[in-house]
Amino acid sequence: MDFSRSSEVELKYKQTRDFASAELNGDVIERDSNSVFPIELWKRCAEHGVLSWFMPEAYGGGGHSALTTSYLLEALGHGCCDNGLTFALGAQLWSVQKSILQFGTTDQIERYLPGFMKGTIKGAFAITENGSGSDAFALTTTAQRDGDSYVLNGEKCMITLAPVADVAIIFAVTNPDAGQWGLSSFLVDTRTKGLRQSDNIPKMGLRTVPFGNITLNNCRVPVTCLLGSEGSASSIFNYSQSWERSLVLAPQLGAMQRLIDQSITFSKQRMRSGQSIGKFQSISHRIANMRIRLETSRLLLYKTAWLLDTGKQSVTEAAIAKTHISEAFVATCSDAIAIHGGSGYLTETEVERQSRDALGATIYGGTVDIQRNIISGMLGV
């Protein structure tokens, strides 16, 4: 296992962090307050290469490994204070783009990947329904074959990017007698007749990424929209989740570094009883704990990325990384608020927003409880 990086990648880290810091943070407090999706910044990120780094060179991508891409996404999170934006970019990259790349036909790949990489189209991964969630395969949305078409009916809920997506991977039941093995997935253009996207649904954190429902009412799509073979949706889901769980929190490593930097600066400037508050162990130990969490989080994520690059199974490692990093991010935000005291509770300090955003990480991509089920299940418990 080797996590060393070339000078070229280190330079790219600095360029990405500086790009994010200079161009992505302008009105982040207002964006968060008004739940505004920064579409122009999404496009700027795409122009910078964020949605291309991992894509194969044959399709115009950067051809970087998962490990290098994760490191660059960490740089993005280090510079960008908008966790909603960085989360949404990762969600599309690992759930949508990677699934199409792995399971799509050449036609499907060539139709969608260039637009994703350029930032001209956005994709949603639509599996969750009101009655599913953690029981991911308990779906009621149906896709009935009718000649050269499938007719889709049902509703998807709490889907990242749903209100603004141009295409969605829709999971539906094609064989009701086969349980999870009777599920199929479809690449559906959101302009298709019978598909309706909801408005953004307000939420606690990650407010800059729109979140919503997709309703399918006799939505007819050609059989060429089938992603993978009929009945392969559970494999697509498990595969995409192993990538998303492993890598979607890479920007949060950068966010944790940013919180440490901010807390150190504050603890040196803030004076109490004639000395900086950093001299008090209640403060310095918190910062030390933040650093310990960041180090362990980095090692777990880099290891999982390395396993993915080498094609080795990483089910357990992905679940461990997802659980540890999301909980480390929450704890780090709590420590940052404690270090900043009353000012940490104020919107203008921007720590409270990080804390609201962090809680989402323990839920999306499979809750930490589900991750623990996977870890214990893989241990045979």
Added chain:
Amino acid sequence: MITIDSIKKYVTTTLLEGHTDPLEEDQDLLISGVLDSINVMKLAGYLEQECGITIPPEDIVLENFSTLEQMHRYVVERTGMKPGV
């Protein structure tokens, strides 16, 4: 060379510890829920390790993994081995 019996032994002793009903070679293990998602992932990992192959995610479907017989046939085709007993 992997055999149907060695796959059956892994399934019964490692995945279904305590499972007492005998498994038939043509018995469905997936739709019936005998093997859950985690067990299927563990089984794929086992077959990859034992046979020195990579199982692409798109191959983990009913046609290849529903029964012990199908799993064995899939692995044999994937490795180019002659079928074992």
